[in-house]
Amino acid sequence: MTKEEFRKRAHELADWMADYLENKESYPVTPRVKPGEIYSKFPDLAPELPESFDTIMQDFQRDILPGMTHWQHPSFFGYFPANNSEPSILAEMLMATLGAQCMSWLTSPAATELEEKVCDWLRDAKGIDPSWKGSIHDTASTATLSALIAARERATGYEINHRGFTGKEKFRVYASSQVHSSIDKAVKIAGIGLENLVKIPVDEHFALVPDELEKAIQADREQGYLPLMVISALGTTSSTAVDPIADITRICDRENIWHHIDAAFAGTALLLPEYQHLIEGHEGADSYVFNPHKWMMTNFDCTIMYLKDPRGFVHTFSSNPEYLKTRQDEEVNNYRDWGIPLGRRFRALKLWFVIRSYGLEGIRLKIQGHLDLARKAEKWIRNEENLEILAPVNFNTLCFRYVSENTSQEELNSLNEAWMNAVNQSGKAFFTHTKLNGNFVIRWVIGQTDVEEKHIQEAWVLLVDTLKATRKGF
Amino acid sequence: MTKEEFRKRAHELADWMADYLENKESYPVTPRVKPGEIYSKFPDLAPELPESFDTIMQDFQRDILPGMTHWQHPSFFGYFPANNSEPSILAEMLMATLGAQCMSWLTSPAATELEEKVCDWLRDAKGIDPSWKGSIHDTASTATLSALIAARERATGYEINHRGFTGKEKFRVYASSQVHSSIDKAVKIAGIGLENLVKIPVDEHFALVPDELEKAIQADREQGYLPLMVISALGTTSSTAVDPIADITRICDRENIWHHIDAAFAGTALLLPEYQHLIEGHEGADSYVFNPHKWMMTNFDCTIMYLKDPRGFVHTFSSNPEYLKTRQDEEVNNYRDWGIPLGRRFRALKLWFVIRSYGLEGIRLKIQGHLDLARKAEKWIRNEENLEILAPVNFNTLCFRYVSENTSQEELNSLNEAWMNAVNQSGKAFFTHTKLNGNFVIRWVIGQTDVEEKHIQEAWVLLVDTLKATRKGF
Numbered sequence: 001m002t003k004e005e006f007r008k009r010a011h012e013l014a015d016w017m018a019d020y021l022e023n024k025e026s027y028p029v030t031p032r033v034k035p036g037e038i039y040s041k042f043p044d045l046a047p048e049l050p051e052s053f054d055t056i057m058q059d060f061q062r063d064i065l066p067g068m069t070h071w072q073h074p075s076f077f078g079y080f081p082a083n084n085s086e087p088s089i090l091a092e093m094l095m096a097t098l099g100a101q102c103m104s105w106l107t108s109p110a111a112t113e114l115e116e117k118v119c120d121w122l123r124d125a126k127g128i129d130p131s132w133k134g135s136i137h138d139t140a141s142t143a144t145l146s147a148l149i150a151a152r153e154r155a156t157g158y159e160i161n162h163r164g165f166t167g168k169e170k171f172r173v174y175a176s177s178q179v180h181s182s183i184d185k186a187v188k189i190a191g192i193g194l195e196n197l198v199k200i201p202v203d204e205h206f207a208l209v210p211d212e213l214e215k216a217i218q219a220d221r222e223q224g225y226l227p228l229m230v231i232s233a234l235g236t237t238s239s240t241a242v243d244p245i246a247d248i249t250r251i252c253d254r255e256n257i258w259h260h261i262d263a264a265f266a267g268t269a270l271l272l273p274e275y276q277h278l279i280e281g282h283e284g285a286d287s288y289v290f291n292p293h294k295w296m297m298t299n300f301d302c303t304i305m306y307l308k309d310p311r312g313f314v315h316t317f318s319s320n321p322e323y324l325k326t327r328q329d330e331e332v333n334n335y336r337d338w339g340i341p342l343g344r345r346f347r348a349l350k351l352w353f354v355i356r357s358y359g360l361e362g363i364r365l366k367i368q369g370h371l372d373l374a375r376k377a378e379k380w381i382r383n384e385e386n387l388e389i390l391a392p393v394n395f396n397t398l399c400f401r402y403v404s405e406n407t408s409q410e411e412l413n414s415l416n417e418a419w420m421n422a423v424n425q426s427g428k429a430f431f432t433h434t435k436l437n438g439n440f441v442i443r444w445v446i447g448q449t450d451v452e453e454k455h456i457q458e459a460w461v462l463l464v465d466t467l468k469a470t471r472k473g474f
Numbered sequence: 475m476t477k478e479e480f481r482k483r484a485h486e487l488a489d490w491m492a493d494y495l496e497n498k499e500s501y502p503v504t505p506r507v508k509p510g511e512i513y514s515k516f517p518d519l520a521p522e523l524p525e526s527f528d529t530i531m532q533d534f535q536r537d538i539l540p541g542m543t544h545w546q547h548p549s550f551f552g553y554f555p556a557n558n559s560e561p562s563i564l565a566e567m568l569m570a571t572l573g574a575q576c577m578s579w580l581t582s583p584a585a586t587e588l589e590e591k592v593c594d595w596l597r598d599a600k601g602i603d604p605s606w607k608g609s610i611h612d613t614a615s616t617a618t619l620s621a622l623i624a625a626r627e628r629a630t631g632y633e634i635n636h637r638g639f640t641g642k643e644k645f646r647v648y649a650s651s652q653v654h655s656s657i658d659k660a661v662k663i664a665g666i667g668l669e670n671l672v673k674i675p676v677d678e679h680f681a682l683v684p685d686e687l688e689k690a691i692q693a694d695r696e697q698g699y700l701p702l703m704v705i706s707a708l709g710t711t712s713s714t715a716v717d718p719i720a721d722i723t724r725i726c727d728r729e730n731i732w733h734h735i736d737a738a739f740a741g742t743a744l745l746l747p748e749y750q751h752l753i754e755g756h757e758g759a760d761s762y763v764f765n766p767h768k769w770m771m772t773n774f775d776c777t778i779m780y781l782k783d784p785r786g787f788v789h790t791f792s793s794n795p796e797y798l799k800t801r802q803d804e805e806v807n808n809y810r811d812w813g814i815p816l817g818r819r820f821r822a823l824k825l826w827f828v829i830r831s832y833g834l835e836g837i838r839l840k841i842q843g844h845l846d847l848a849r850k851a852e853k854w855i856r857n858e859e860n861l862e863i864l865a866p867v868n869f870n871t872l873c874f875r876y877v878s879e880n881t882s883q884e885e886l887n888s889l890n891e892a893w894m895n896a897v898n899q900s901g902k903a904f905f906t907h908t909k910l911n912g913n914f915v916i917r918w919v920i921g922q923t924d925v926e927e928k929h930i931q932e933a934w935v936l937l938v939d940t941l942k943a944t945r946k947g948f
Contacts, residue, residue, distance in 0.1 A: 038587040167641010301817060
């Protein structure tokens with residue numbers, strides 16, 4: 001493609017993008033396609049000859065677009081959002097054009113230094129200890145895995161990095177029973193093993209019980225285990241439960257255990273000063289992760305992890321082969337050593353665009369708006385006789401279900417699942433589920449960039465109407 | 475930012491992007507900034523109030539752009555390229571707009587199925603066994619780490635995932651002495667330890683010597699070690715040496731060792747049928763990784779890893795917490811289980827745009843052009859009395875240095891380093907270095923999307939002129 005054609009096509013796409021953002025509500029949130037349907041639309045072999053951009057865009061619109069789940073639809077209420085925004089998309093356009101690979105300071109000084117700056121900005125705005133330093137990762141899964149590896153190495157004087165496990169290390173890792181599956185994955189990868197991830201009981205709010213944690217640590221010590229890390233959640237995935245950070249820090253400090261705080265989704269709420277009490281006591285912890293790509297209008301992927309002691313962390317991951325050495329290595333941050341992958345995108349740019357375009361005040365207004373909508377939806381649900389909310393609404397996530405007397409948990413679960421599937425099949429909204437104490441609950445996460453009261457009102461009508469139809473079918 | 479303003483700004487950026495691509499040669503390849511200079515340009519605290527897009531763009535142009543290393547400059551000859559292209563950038567615009575998070579089939583069916591299709595296309599175009607299946611990762615570091623973990627689990631019946639290391643597993647991993655630092659990092663993370671990464675001697679072409687590999691495996695077996703994995707390189711990072719894939723496969727097959735082929739950079743050359751003999755015998759290997767984001771005009775990040783047995787691999791990484799379960803789980807690929815991170819971008823879209831826009835023929839022409847330019851530059855260097863090329867030119871990477879009689883290796887190294895630094899400081903071209911047998915060599919990688927003969931001619935004149943000046947200073 002010539003540079004002239006690129007200009008023409010980029011303008012065409014600018015309009016396509018603006019049109020899409022204006023009309024994103026007109027798409028079904030999830031598509032009506034069957035497994036294999038899209039795969040089979042394309043030829044078995046790659047084209048030998050160039051195809052025109054018009055052809056490619058026609059195919060994109062005809063074959064790809066109708067097969068997409070529209071994550072930016074205001075009525076996407078599933079999982080946690082990965083909400084984007086106009087300034088973030090514009091930054092992605094520049095990032096893609098510059099095509100910089102930001103593994104080292106030298107490979108893009110501005111990217112490295114802007115990364116340090118925006119991480120500092122958000123640290124201070126969130127009330128995180130000003131001595132901590134952040135860097136950007138792709139996802140919380142990878143960042144948390146890297147924290148676990150760093151904890152493992154700190155505990156062994158970096159010996160596993162050198163010699164591998166010897167069998168003497170009987171590590172234990174602790175998290176609540178509500179812990180995210182990425183922690184299961186991390187203990188597996190790190191060689192610690194799922195059996196050594198101890199799931200601590202939670203209270204009626206699904207928050208870790210510190211006494212139970214202490215008991216588990218004590219029991220493990222007596223059996224010769226080495227407690228390595230506690231992962232606390234500031235907003236669990238199922239129900240956004242908040243573990244008692246200060247209590248856990250106190251235990252970890254006394255026991256010399258790495259305390260990692262997983263605030264992947266809810267961490268954005270700390271931009272509101274009234275939520276910052278939730279991380280009181282974090283100063284004694286070791287690491288804290290949150291995803292601007294979930295609820296801070298910044299395109300996926302963009303995770304920030306803050307560290308109390310970046311030096312020990314970097315020591316875990318640094319390698320300095322001849323072909324990567326630069327003259328500045330002693331004076332700069334080479335962020336390749338702050339995590340697992342070597343190559344890195346210029347993700348700081350989109351954060352910078354988002355923070356400056358919204359201003360902290362604008363971001364706060366946006367998330368406060370989501371929290372307000374969640375309060376409204378909560379009231380509607382609580383006012384319905386046959387609906388119940390099964391977890392505290394700590395942020396903007398509601399866990400609710402239909403309930404009726406003299407119906408078994410199994411039947412209720414089937415009915416609620418059928419209800420959710422019927423709602424989703426309408427294409428007008430999208431919810432996902434979890435189980436709390438064995439009960440199937442629908443999760444309603446109100447965090448899309450453009451979600452407004454009308455969207456939750458429409459979703460509410462849809463829910464109520466669909467429930468009636470679903471109950472008839474049972 | 476309103477949707478109306480977005481449209482206006484997207485058009486402004488479309489022009490900015492087209493201008494940048496037209497004028498990218500006018501920037502110094504690496505910037506003239508000192509560590510800390512850019513960081514200090516920005517205020518200590520994030521802005522409270524929204525700032526206008528004009529202000530942000532002004533700051534971007536004034537403060538960020540002059541601090542960038544321009545990876546897309548045709549005279550960027552360092553590291554390996556991360557070359558992009560117009561169709562890829564256009565696809566990134568759509569990806570950012572859709573903002574889809576493609577962890578599961580349901581979270582974007584079209585993304586999942588297009589990923590399978592483009593991986594199949596490239597597999598067949600590269601002559602990889604048609605029974606293998608690919609998926610997209612961020613980087614080769616992460617993909618290779620995941621292959622190592624899968625090998626570890628296959629060898630232990632998934633026991634380390636469950637119980638952690640017990641101390642009985644005395645694993646050994648093998649690679650040539652030229653192995654990439656990401657393998658060092660991977661054996662550390664996987665709990666195997668650097669001491670158990672056995673670096674096998676290379677021949678005069680920097681390729682692994684199969685006899686030495688056999689000897690090392692034999693010696694380890696006698697000492698009670700369990701040989702786990704061999705990483706062979708199709709194009710090492712230092713000098714693009716090619717290990718004997720067929721010989722290594724034969725050894726690995728006999729010894730029941732996982733054979734991982736790292737073709738991160740040079741793998742793109744397999745699109746040219748005359749290079750496909752390099753992977754003869756790969757059918758018996760287990761995994762193969764290459765980076766379209768290096769030399770295939772596809773924006774970073776985009777790595778593909780092909781697997782002979784995806785089921786065992788997926789078994790290593792799969793987790794199915796309640797909140798991620800979908801009704802289609804039995805019939806579809808959920809690519810979150812094909813690697814380490816949970817969240818995933820819609821990277822297949824840019825590959826599809828690139829492959830269709832260029833056609834396989836267009837991609838082949840482009841890389842053949844780079845290979846031809848490298849042959850030319852090779853001749854120029856070989857014709858200079860005081861220059862020598864210290865490694866075979868297997869693809870488009872030249873490893874050369876200035877040499878003179880009666881000069882110590884140390885002095886020569888200093889002189890060559892000073893020479894390279896002086897060239898780089900001109901801002902007209904950018905080279906990086908490595909060491910081969912202790913000799914400092916300059917690496918000249920000719921793989922930028924828009925590099926033409928005039929760029930290598932100018933670089934050659936710059937090299938020769940700068941050498942004269944550098945020698946005077948010594």
